[in-house]
Amino acid sequence: QVAESGGGLVQPGGSLRLSCEVSHLNLDYWAIGWFRQAPGKGREGVSCISTAEDTTEFADSVKGRFTIARDNAKNTVYLHMNNLKSEDTGVYYCAARFRRCGLVISARAEYDYWGQGTQVTVSS
Numbered sequence: 001q002v003a004e005s006g007g008g009l010v011q012p013g014g015s016l017r018l019s020c021e022v023s024h025l026n027l028d029y030w031a032i033g034w035f036r037q038a039p040g041k042g043r044e045g046v047s048c049i050s051t052a053e054d055t056t057e058f059a060d061s062v063k064g065r066f067t068i069a070r071d072n073a074k075n076t077v078y079l080h081m082n083n084l085k086s087e088d089t090g091v092y093y094c095a096a097r098f099r100r101c102g103l104v105i106s107a108r109a110e111y112d113y114w115g116q117g118t119q120v121t122v123s124s
Contacts, residue, residue, distance in 0.1 A: 037090050049069070059103060067079075
């Protein structure tokens with residue numbers, strides 16, 4: 001139901017755009033969250049968008065650098081990542097949850113559909 005793309009290798013200070021293509025789900029009712037997992041660390045919430053509740057959320061570590069947006073025609077959610085840092089390195093996952101956003105650990109279990117992930121490496 002969800003599939004990520006757009007990862008790659010980028011230098012510090014650079015930008016990337018990740019895509020989450022959504023199928024068989026109506027983005028008017030399903031929130032899409034982005035999560036990431038660095039080597040040896042747990043999965044953390046990065047950003048989320050919910051049309052049903054008209055909200056977006058961002059982790060403190062990415063506020064001011066990342067933006068999130070949806071394209072209704074393509075049923076796709078984008079994560080625009082600017083001014084990337086080495087600590088942004090990790091596997092990025094998108095996931096779908098009914099109506100509500102949520103980036104905290106307790107909310108993750110309520111995401112029903114997860115993608116396979118896309119690798120983002122920030123290195124010079």
